[in-house]
Amino acid sequence: MEIEFYGAAGEVTGSCHVLRHGGRSFLIDCGMVQGGRATAIRNREDFPFDPQSLEAVFLTHAHIDHSGRLPLLVQRGYRGPIYTTAACRDLLPILLEDSADLALREVERTNRHREPGEPEAKPLFDLDDVGECLKLLRVIRYDTEYAPFPGMTVRLREAGHILGSASLEFELRERDTVRRIVFSGDLGQYDSPILRDPHPFKTADLVVMESTYGDRDHRDRSATLAELGEIIDRADHDRGNIVIPAFAVGRSQELLYLLGQHAEQWNLQRWQVYLDSPMAIKASEIYWRHPERYDEEAAYLRASFGSMPNLPNLQLTRTADESRVINSRRSHALIIAGSGMCNGGRVLHHLTHNLPRAECHVIFTGYQAPGTLGRALVDRARRVNIHGMSVPVQATIHTVGGLSAHGGQHDLLRWYDNFEGHPPVCLVHGEPEPARLLQSALQQRGAHISIPRRGDMIDLVSMRLGRVDR
Template identity: 50%
Template sequence: MDVRFDGAAGRVTGSLHVVEAAGKRLLLDCGMIQGSDAEEALNVAPFNFDVATIDAVVISHAHIDHIGRLPLLVARGYRGPIFAQAATAELMPIMLMDAASLQESDSERSNRHRRDGEAETVPLYTRDDVQKTLPLLRTLDYHQRTEILPGIEINLLDAGHILGSCIVEVFADGRKLVFSGDLGPKGTPILRDAENPGTADLLLMESTYGDRDHKDRAETIRELGNILDAAWKDGGNVLIPAFAVGRSQELLYFFARHWDEWQMSRWQIFLDSPMAAKVVQVYDHHHELFDAEAQDAWKGTPNPFRLPNLHVTESVDESMAINRITHGAIIIAGNGMASGGRILHHFKHGLDRPEVHVVFVGYQAQGTLGRRLVDGAKRVRIHGQDIAVNAQMHTVGGLSAHMDRSGLLEWYGGFKPSPQVALLHGEDPAREALAGEIKERFGIDARLARPGVSVEV
């Protein structure tokens, strides 16, 4: 069995790995590269393999940096099966149609303003391309070891990252490959803790936070409550960039759990996402994937998805109307790295106001607007407009959906014996730090995955 790294090998996003075994070739993920304009331009480049030679695709979870290039793969000729856990398969149409819609809208906006002689902007793919992709989906449940190609079996384990997220075990040629996907930390709201496969001949492991530990979760919850209280006293709104799947649901869960303590009834809460209502329905379909505490919460009052002051805004007009509110609004809008989506419109109306509080609740990749704001930018450019940054910035790191350094080391330590490991889905400083810890604690020389490099299992 051979593995070649074609994405997320030196960066966090763009997950894409090629596995050759039993005379077949399969992809682990086919994700979109997110970040700066230059990085995102890489998405349109040809794949580093002949699409016609791919026999199957296996998806770890439904975030766009893991599925976002699937319609492009299909547009370029792929016709094989795409395997995903049942909840992931239900989320994928929502995510991909939204991504296509955003690309179409961005292209239309760019073409309206293009100058004479400039080339027309073309979306990476369209909603029609997504419609051609969806019939290829094949659903699997956790712990359902399945032969997906002659001589190749896979088994999916719960990764605890988002609903339906998976650790993928690949069995072929008498060997076992484990792909971690993205791993959620212990105690993540709503979800069960990540499982551990126990054994592997080669482990492909994420390393997003391989160089740091998160804040204590209880301390993080207190911090979030204090931010909301300070924002109320300052007389402004709270703007929260958050992806529609995962973090948005967790925030609503916290609002429900701390309803009285945080005086949540005084706020108007806006979940400003065309996807939000559909994603909520998927969560409601899969209570069996919740942990025990979350299942109890959904039976109580208030229900996290039916808070009395929650407004799910789907239309553009509803979204624009939010910006007429200058005080007492909590606005959760995509996307989580502020590299696109409706949060940009709220930033245009709010970043210059010192009474506004911006709360980052997830990882901000290099090159994104979110990263520039976290790093202290005083001015930013949004939709061609120069905006002064006077709003108050908060990074609430303890809400991350990724394991931190200690969590990753503990999870790796659950394998007996310690397997060979390739670190991916992380920037180099994080990967190098984690590799050093693995060497010191377990005596294993961890590889740092690089694009185009192959490893034999």
């Protein structure tokens, strides 16, 4: 009985843990490592286990840093079930197909600049691999006990992070030893729009817990809403446009929901709202199709209006032509477009048209990685390069931090405090500093907290941490 840590150990992306029990091996998530050039090489590496030897995969949610290497796992021989929630099953094709598409386009770019004699680059996986992978998905209902293998039961619980996100609760029996293990998955903020709060667990012998924002708290909900309202007011007064770069899955739907909920208060009848991202439009359809996962408020709103979101002046722009028409609008266009970090996608056109105009406003609502256009704008660049053009930045740039899909330190501690008796914790999915700060906050409660590195394992009988020697 053991857990081996192969990804998101001492870092945020590439979630991948092996659970060994009763002579069988299971995988918890199979994520892509993201950010920078070196990661491309890591994603192509052999898995540190034989894909064919795995009995099953349990997937916590659809984000690429948890699911992105599943098609590769299948390409390299895995044929077992991939257990997840119904909503995750619905979202996963959108994310994996987009990821295959991006990989293909990147390889085409590389091959165009290939030196004579250099071998042709191949994408990490293609749409056929994605198709084969999707065939292996098996849905597990939330809060229902399953016994997929002898000596093992598993329950999926709400994680409140994106639609269909789950924490995993295993009970493992081996002779006289019983161990209850909880994998948090990615945890959302409490009281976030649309989704329910993370499930409060009572007991565990070991908790494997994320620590992305273990070092800080987000701005509270009411301050965040006030901030959004003020920016819309200012843009109205300036008679300009608003551009919101947003992630297609999760953030875009939360924004539409909040705009619908506050439409009157924020005078949105004066604005034309655009959701300008085919991927976000598809993801929204799935979000609106799963009201069974909503919190009370969202379920009530959906039932009263019969649909989501309640935003009459919302236009979904699917085609590139429809998107181009937005460029002619000089004022009162509120444009939500991808990508979230401005490293591609339709948002680039909107930035080219709106950044040089002092009456326009750009709102960032998520983390901007170093090296991205989004980060340059947040860091107050006076000029930026878009599609080979130098674009002056005259528009006002705002950062609204309270809409993160991840809980802050306060949320993480609140989630942990539901457990009785301070069970030991392995912290994953965090940069070293946030993980360390969450570790000391948890240690003050008297708990034993470790931060495994890649290639570490924990023996679930002795609860001792060591290195994998295989």
